[in-house]
Structures are given as structure tokens and as C-alpha cells.
Amino acid sequence: MGLPKRFYKDVATVTDGEGGWRVTLDGKTMRTPAKGDVIVPAKPLADAIAEEWRAQGEHIQPESMPLTKLVNSAVDGARGREDPVLEDILGHAASDLLFYRADAPDGLVSRQTQYWDPVLAWARQDLCAPFVLGEGVMPIDQPPASLERLRAHVTDLDAFGLTALHVMTTLSGSALLALAVALGRLTPEQAWKAAHVDEDWQIGQWGEVAEAQARRERRSRDFAAAARMLKLLKD
Numbered sequence: 236m237g238l239p240k241r242f243y244k245d246v247a248t249v250t251d252g253e254g255g256w257r258v259t260l261d262g263k264t265m266r267t268p269a270k271g272d273v274i275v276p277a278k279p280l281a282d283a284i285a286e287e288w289r290a291q292g293e294h295i296q297p298e299s300m301p302l303t304k305l306v307n308s309a310v311d312g313a314r315g316r317e318d319p320v321l322e323d324i325l326g327h328a329a330s331d332l333l334f335y336r337a338d339a340p341d342g343l344v345s346r347q348t349q350y351w352d353p354v355l356a357w358a359r360q361d362l363c364a365p366f367v368l369g370e371g372v373m374p375i376d377q378p379p380a381s382l383e384r385l386r387a388h389v390t391d392l393d394a395f396g397l398t399a400l401h402v403m404t405t406l407s408g409s410a411l412l413a414l415a416v417a418l419g420r421l422t423p424e425q426a427w428k429a430a431h432v433d434e435d436w437q438i439g440q441w442g443e444v445a446e447a448q449a450r451r452e453r454r455s456r457d458f459a460a461a462a463r464m465l466k467l468l469k470d
Contacts, residue, residue: 238294246288248281256281260288269311276393280306280467301460302467309398320397321389328385328410329377331366332430338370343436350429354411357420362388388414396468402461406430406454416462423462427455 243260251257255274258265258281265273265288275281280302287300297304313320333351337343359365364381389400396417403413407430415421421429428435431451 238296240294241291243288246285248278248285250278258284258288267307267310271310271314273306273310275306275395277468277470279470280395280464283463283467301457302464305398305402305460305464306395308402309395313394313398313401315394317392317394317397320394320401321386321392324389324397324401324404324410324413325382325386327404327408328382330374331411332408333411334366334368334375334377335372336368336370337433343433346432346436350432354415354421354429357415358385358411361420385410385414388418396465399461399464399468403458406458406461417465423459426462427458 245259245261247259247262249257249259251274255276256278258273258275265284267273273284275284284302284306287303290299333355336347355366355368358381362384364378364384366377366381367375369375389397392400400410400413400417403416403426404410407413407426409426409430412421412426412430416423416426434451
């Protein structure tokens, strides 16, 4: 199936009069695949979505519209279901990538320490959320109080913020890395690199498969788009 043809000429953003912003195509409010109206809480986000639609040529290329994809997910999948999304993020936090350490080889152990320990120190010192580390893959029970302190930092996020944080968490395998980006402790690039310490070590030993590289690049773009959406929601 070919790409859909562009069906509109003009793109604009307009206030809904209640603090939200609509993206309009030829004067009509943009709608999600499930027919929900696209109304976002921040004008910078609405403007960025509008730019994605203005940039389309004769055919619409969905892969060039990551913010639109995220907003559609927020409206269709998270709005009205904020609590389950929040609980899923905290569920990832309970078994975060950063808690499970290798016992060998020394080079990998050193890289995990280099990239992960500063984030855990930040969580302990700034968020008052210490966590327990272990070797291997056996489940580790984390302090309930620490998980509750993480909850306190995300509980006020709306469907759009939760969607962005959830995407970053699932792509990286780490709610702590996602939260570190959301709170300005890490850049998206730093967090993405930290999330791939193990994978990069393996690549260094055995080389990289082209298909895996392409998949990682796609996921990296989605991670960066989610981080950008969080920023736009604050601007």
C-alpha cells in the first residue's frame, strides 16, 4: 500500500478557549485514528505538531511525524487511563535496568559503574530514593518507600507527559533514566547511551548486525521525540 496523499493545504494552531490548543487542517481540528480531537495543553507542542504536517509533501510520511504519533497515543490510549499508565511506569521502575549488574567481564562491569552509578546516586541524594543492586537476573525487592518517592515525581503528569515518559521507559528499559531526562539530570543522548551499555559492549566484542542497527536508530528517534515532547509541554 502506498503512502496517503496530502489532503489539506493550510495548517494552523488555535486556542480552544480553555487553556488547550488545537491543530487544524484547512480549519478543521485534527483527529486521531480513533477519531479523538487533538487538543494539547501547551502551544509549543501544538506548534511543533503543526510543523510536522506543514513539512509533508505530496504524500504523508508517518515516520517523519513522531510527535503526531505520540500525541495520538496519548489521546487514544492514555487519556482517561492515566492511572494504569503511571502504574506501568512504576512497575518498570521496580525492576529497572540499572539494578541488575554483571559480575564479569571487568570491562562491562566498569562501564555499568561509570554510566549507571551516577544516576543511582542522583536518585538517592536528590529524590531520596535509594535502591538495591544485584548481580544476574534474579528479581530484587526494592524499598517500597523509594518507589513511592518516584511516584511523587510523576503523579502530576497528564496523559501527554505520561505517554512520553512511558515510551522513554519502555524503549530504554529504565524508568530512572527516563525520569532523569524528564527532570533535567541527563540529556536524551546521555540516557540513551546509558541504556545501551550492555549492547554496546557486545557490539564491541562481536560487531553489529545491520538490521539491529537500523532498529536501534528507529528506537533512538522515538526516544528523542518523547523527550522533546516532555520539553515542549514545559515550555
